[in-house]
Amino acid sequence: EAQVTQNPRYLITVTGKKLTVTCSQNMNHEYMSWYRQDPGLGLRQIYYSMNVEVTDKGDVPEGYKVSRKEKRNFPLILESPSPNQTSLYFCASSLWGTGNEKLFFGSGTQLSVL
Amino acid sequence: TQLLEQSPQFLSIQEGENLTVYCNSSSVFSSLQWYRQEPGEGPVLLVTVVTGGEVKKLKRLTFQFGDARKDSSLHITAAQPGDTGLYLCAGGGSSASKIIFGSGTRLSIRP
Numbered sequence: 001e002a003q004v005t006q007n008p009r010y011l012i013t014v015t016g017k018k019l020t021v022t023c024s025q026n027m028n029h030e031y032m033s034w035y036r037q038d039p040g041l042g043l044r045q046i047y048y049s050m051n052v053e054v055t056d057k058g059d060v061p062e063g064y065k066v067s068r069k070e071k072r073n074f075p076l077i078l079e080s081p082s083p084n085q086t087s088l089y090f091c092a093s094s095l096w097g098t099g100n101e102k103l104f105f106g107s108g109t110q111l112s113v114l
Numbered sequence: 115t116q117l118l119e120q121s122p123q124f125l126s127i128q129e130g131e132n133l134t135v136y137c138n139s140s141s142v143f144s145s146l147q148w149y150r151q152e153p154g155e156g157p158v159l160l161v162t163v164v165t166g167g168e169v170k171k172l173k174r175l176t177f178q179f180g181d182a183r184k185d186s187s188l189h190i191t192a193a194q195p196g197d198t199g200l201y202l203c204a205g206g207g208s209s210a211s212k213i214i215f216g217s218g219t220r221l222s223i224r225p
Contacts, residue, residue, distance in 0.1 A: 004156075035215075040123070042202060042217035043157070090156050100145045100164060100206055103213070105156025 002027045006091050006106035013081055014114050021076045021109050023091030029104070031097025032074040033058070034066065036087040037108075043090065049074055050097055081113040116141040118205050118216035126222040130192055135219045137203035138185045143214075145206040146179050146186040150199045151218075157202055193223045 004025045013019055025032065033048035035058075045058030049068040063085055065077040074093075078085060091106040121136045137146065145164040149157035161170050163179035163186065170177045174197075176189040190197055203216040 033213075040217060042118075042120075043204075043215040045213070045215075092156070097213075098144075098206065100162060102159045102162070103147075103149075103157075103204075105158070107154070107156055 002104065004091055004093055004104050004106040006089075006109050008109060009107065010110050012112045012114065015082055016080050019078050019081060019111075021078075021089060021091075021111070023074045023076065023106060024072050025074075025091075025093040025104065026072065027093065027095075027104065028071065029093040029095055030071075031095065032068065032091065032093045033097075033103075034064070034074070034076050035090045035092065036060065036085075037090060038087050046076070046089075048097065081111075083113050085111065086113050087111060116143075116205065116212075116214050118203055118214055120201075120203060120216040120219050122219060123217070124220050124222075126224065127193060128224050129194060133190050133193055133221070135188045135190075135201055135221070136185070137187070137216050139205065140184065141205075142183050143205035144183070146183070147204040147206070148177055148186070148188055149202045149204060151202060152199045157200075190221075193221075195223045195225050197221060198223050 007022045034046040035043040044060045047066040049055045089109045092103045094101045094103045147162045148160045151157040161177045166181045166183045168179045174191045178187050201219045205214045
């Protein structure tokens with residue numbers, strides 16, 4: 001089954017404790033992206049990747065890191081989480097990232113930073 | 115900066131009524147997508163429109179892309195409780211990979 005898998009689904013942590021949210025897709029997609037979703041603000045892009053070892057900033061990259069060492073994986077790293085990073089996070093992938101294609105989303109990771 | 119504004123933000127109507135949701139921008143988009151998101155899940159694509167003036171139908175849902183490719187609308191005929199969810203529009207910009215999402219319309223259909 002074609003899917004984007006995120007882990008964990010729920011995460012509660014404390015300020016400053018490094019964490020990683022994993023994302024994996026099994027569709028051989030070139031393009032992967034991370035979004036955060038906050039009430040009234042829709043989905044805002046954090047980082048995206050057009051291919052292995054190619055990443056770029058989205059609209060809200062501060063406080064986040066990503067890496068794309070393998071085509072299927074695109075982890076999101078919070079080196080020193082802060083309470084304003086409490087949010088619902090989604091990973092997505094598509095074939096080329098042109099904006100005309102279907103974006104496949106994971107089921108989300110609800111992060112709470114205390 | 116490209117922005118997509120959706121209206122209304124919230125909509126609660128009775129089963130069987132018709133409704134229209136709007137997605138507007140001052141920028142031109144190469145394509146416009148509509149997604150539906152249910153609680154606890156990621157958004158799922160409903161439709162993509164790429165040509166100005168294009169109209170697409172998906173059962174009781176009708177999607178239209180504005181002639182100038184700056185706006186789009188979603189019309190639902192005879193709404194059903196299963197239509198409940200968050201509807202998001204997303205625009206494809208001039209640069210590859212830059213996909214902008216609107217803030218969403220939360221739709222509730224009362225039985």
